[in-house]
Amino acid sequence: xxxxxxxxxxxxxxxxxxxxxxxxxxxxxxxxxxxxxxxxxxxxxxxxxxxxxxxxxxxxxxxxxxxxxxxxxxxxxxxxxxxxxxxxxxxxxxxxxxxxxxxxxxxxxxxxxxxxxxxxxxxxx
Amino acid sequence: xxxxxxxxxxxxxxxxxxxxxxxxxxxxxxxxxxxxxxxxxxxxxxxxxxxxxxxxxxxxxxxxxxxxxxxxxxxxxxxxxxxxxxxxxxxxxxxxxxxxxxxxxxxxxxxxxxxxxxxxxxxxxxxxxxxxxxxxxxxxxxxxxxxxxxxxxxxxxxxxxxxxxxxxxxxxxxxxxxxxxxxxxxxxxxxxxxxxxxxxxxxxxxxxxxxxxxxxxxxxxxxxxxxxxxxxxxxxxxxxxxxxxxxxxxxxxxxxxxxxxxxxxxxxxxxxxxxxxxxxxxxxxxxxxxxxxxxxxxxxxxxxxxxxxxxxxxxxxxxxxxxxxxxxxxxxxxxxxxxxxxxxxxxxxxxxxxxxxxxxxxxxxxxxxxxxxxxxxxxxxxxxxxxxxxxxxxx
Numbered sequence: 001x002x003x004x005x006x007x008x009x010x011x012x013x014x015x016x017x018x019x020x021x022x023x024x025x026x027x028x029x030x031x032x033x034x035x036x037x038x039x040x041x042x043x044x045x046x047x048x049x050x051x052x053x054x055x056x057x058x059x060x061x062x063x064x065x066x067x068x069x070x071x072x073x074x075x076x077x078x079x080x081x082x083x084x085x086x087x088x089x090x091x092x093x094x095x096x097x098x099x100x101x102x103x104x105x106x107x108x109x110x111x112x113x114x115x116x117x118x119x120x121x122x123x124x125x
Numbered sequence: 126x127x128x129x130x131x132x133x134x135x136x137x138x139x140x141x142x143x144x145x146x147x148x149x150x151x152x153x154x155x156x157x158x159x160x161x162x163x164x165x166x167x168x169x170x171x172x173x174x175x176x177x178x179x180x181x182x183x184x185x186x187x188x189x190x191x192x193x194x195x196x197x198x199x200x201x202x203x204x205x206x207x208x209x210x211x212x213x214x215x216x217x218x219x220x221x222x223x224x225x226x227x228x229x230x231x232x233x234x235x236x237x238x239x240x241x242x243x244x245x246x247x248x249x250x251x252x253x254x255x256x257x258x259x260x261x262x263x264x265x266x267x268x269x270x271x272x273x274x275x276x277x278x279x280x281x282x283x284x285x286x287x288x289x290x291x292x293x294x295x296x297x298x299x300x301x302x303x304x305x306x307x308x309x310x311x312x313x314x315x316x317x318x319x320x321x322x323x324x325x326x327x328x329x330x331x332x333x334x335x336x337x338x339x340x341x342x343x344x345x346x347x348x349x350x351x352x353x354x355x356x357x358x359x360x361x362x363x364x365x366x367x368x369x370x371x372x373x374x375x376x377x378x379x380x381x382x383x384x385x386x387x388x389x390x391x392x393x394x395x396x397x398x399x400x401x402x403x404x405x406x407x408x409x410x411x412x413x414x415x416x417x418x419x420x421x422x423x424x425x426x427x428x429x430x431x432x433x434x435x436x437x438x439x440x441x442x443x444x445x446x447x448x449x450x451x452x453x454x455x456x457x458x459x460x461x462x463x464x465x466x467x468x469x470x471x472x473x474x475x476x477x478x479x480x481x482x483x484x485x486x487x488x489x490x491x492x493x494x495x496x497x498x499x500x501x502x503x504x505x506x507x508x509x510x511x512x513x514x515x516x517x518x519x520x
Contacts, residue, residue: 033373034170036467037442037474039496055496057444059169059467060373081442 004092005108006117007068012092013111015102020069023096024056024087027121033058035087040076040098047071047100049107054097056087069107071100140186141294141351142358149369157267159187162371169373173469176340176378177510180300181370182361189270190290190348193261196283207259208251214285215249215261218277220397220406220416223261229253231320231337234405235397236265236273241418241425242393243400244276245269246385248337250322262322262333263287264295264346266387293333294354299344299378301513302366307334307345310360314345319515327357336515339375341382341508343515380475381468383436383507389447390434390463390477398425399479401434432460433485436507437476437493441500444474445493451480452492452499459484462493471509480504 005013010028014021029035039055047053047067054065076098080086087095102108112120137160146153151162162184164172175181195202195210202210212223221234230251236244250262265273278287298306308315311325317336325332330353338344349357361367376386385391391400396418403426410416414423439445449462465476476493484491487506492499 033164034168036170036469037444039443057467059173059377059469060163062444062446 003113005068005111005113006120007111008120009066009068011065011068013068013108015108018102018105019074020071020100020102020108021096022053022065022068022098022100024065024091025117026091029088029091029095032056032063032087033060035084038080038084038087038097040078040080041073043073043076045073046103047073049104056084056097065097067100068111069100070103072103073098074101075099138187140184141354142184142186142296145355145358146184146369151369151371154372156372157187159267161187162369164371164373165369167368169371169377170469172368172370172374173377175368176300176342176370176374177470178300179366179368180298180302180306180344180364181340181374181378182358182367183297183299183370183375184294184358185297185346186294186351186354187267188295189263189265189267189273190293190295191263191265191274191277192288192290193263193277193281193285194288195259195285198259198286202259204255204258211259211261211285212251214281216410216416217284218280218417219247219249220410220419220422221249222407222409223249223251225407225409226251228255228258229321229323231322231335235391235402236276237397237417237422238393239417240393241396241421243387243391243395243397243402244393245273246387246391246402247273248335250333250335253321253323268388290348292351293348294351295346295348296354296358296361297338297340297344297346298361298367299338299340299342299370300366301343303342303344304515306361306364306367309364310357317345319343327353330357332357339382339384340378341384341510341512341514342378343513376464377466377469380464380466380477381471381508381510382512383477383509385434386464395434395479396422396425396430398422399430399432399434429482432479432481434463434477434479435485436505436509437462437465437478437491437502438505438509439474439476439493439500439502442473443495443500445476445495445500445502449476449478450494451478451502452494453484454490454492456492456499459491468509475509476502477507 037057146162322335333348451460460480462478468475489504
């Protein structure tokens with residue numbers, strides 16, 4: 001298991017070999033409120049950095065989740081369809097969204113480590 | 126995660142319950158110029174479901190309250206004759222039956238412009254007390270209250286005077302437990318029938334209590350002087366069945382109930398007929414044809430409007446938000462969603478919107494263009510839940 005990396009869009013990325021598991025952070029789920037629907041990409045879809053990877057909807061609004069790194073979708077969390085609330089309950093664990101096979105590992109260098117993300121959150125007030 | 130920060134330069138107004146909202150841990154957002162609670166720590170889903178199961182307490186003090194009195198009020202006329210005068214004045218700008226209101230009765234009606242467009246929707250109450258005949262109590266929407274009150278004062282100049290009640294707060298207690306809760310605090314109010322209002326004494330304070338609401342549930346709306354509302358709200362919240370509910374759940378509750386949100390589902394560009402609100406115009410007013418926009422509206426009643434507000438049930442799980450384009454099965458654009466989201470009690474996505482008349486029949490198969498993909502949906506009757514208003518059997 002490697003360390004978890006973060007984006008300023010409040011996504012987390014955990015890399016295992018050349019596969020990155022992606023989800024939204026606890027801060028993000030709290031901002032969203034109760035998640036009621038998730039739309040995940042098709043397996044095999046190629047995502048470039050910043051492409052819309054998934055959609056997460058609360059009672060109030062829809063938000064996009066953008067690909068924090070480039071890659072090919074190799075797995076999605078089908079359990080979210082029946083239990084989108086697990087994003088609220090366990091955003092960093094069972095609430096994961098998708099797995100990407102990385103196409104450019106150097107993109108990981110642009111992500112924040114936990115300490116950097118924590119100070120980023122603190123800067124948001 | 127895309128995040129937006131509104132750059133508000135105009136200072137937000139607050140209601141007399143602002144400090145209580147903050148104390149309760151509410152997430153505050155700007156709404157209609159006010160800093161309002163969108164949700165409390167329980168969250169929108171829990172607040173919505175609690176309202177349907179027990180009772181929710183809502184702060185709606187941002188709404189506009191006012192008293193309308195006929196010119197010459199208090200100078201001799203009383204009873205029905207006095208009511209007739211103020212009702213006749215108001216009927217020049219709304220299409221509802223105001224003259225026919227019984228003492229203590231509340232009616233939902235619309236302020237119309239000369240094109241038949243809807244300037245606002247509002248509640249009009251005829252006081253029960255014999256001492257107050259010739260006066261009406263008005264409650265209008267927050268975002269439109271300045272324009273509404275200016276419009277009413279200008280249009281009725283000479284025939285009636287409007288007194289704003291900006292020093293009064295308004296809270297709503299909604300849900301199946303509302304009556305039992307109210308019975309513990311203001312026993313007399315529990316005897317009100319649906320869409321009835323009266324004045325009650327709450328610890329020396331004069332409160333207007335209505336059996337009405339915006340959730341599809343039984344409940345009450347309570348108008349109190351600003352300085353008295355926090356103490357009463359705390360007494361309500363002390364009851365184990367009462368939880369605070371924010372604007373987020375207020376919106377999902379009213380959407381499930383099929384009720385319009387002004388500025389979204391109805392506005393100056395929609396007529397009552399297009400908005401499926403023709404029921405607010407009774408036979409007498411249609412015959413008299415003397416309300417603003419009567420020409421347009423009566424023509425639409427006779428020949429049909431080109432479009433209609435309908436309930437929409439998506440077949441899948443994807444919510445369709447306001448602004449979503451509606452297409453027919455061939456992909457031709459036929460309308461747009463005006464309110465849409467997830468219905469916690471309905472258990473899935475629900476929406477309302479306008480479709481052209483050819484596609485407005487219940488059961489019509491349509492599709493919603495969500496993120497570029499046509500998602501199958503059907504036109505359905507509203508509400509999306511069973512309404513549980515308090516009905517008194519008058520045999």
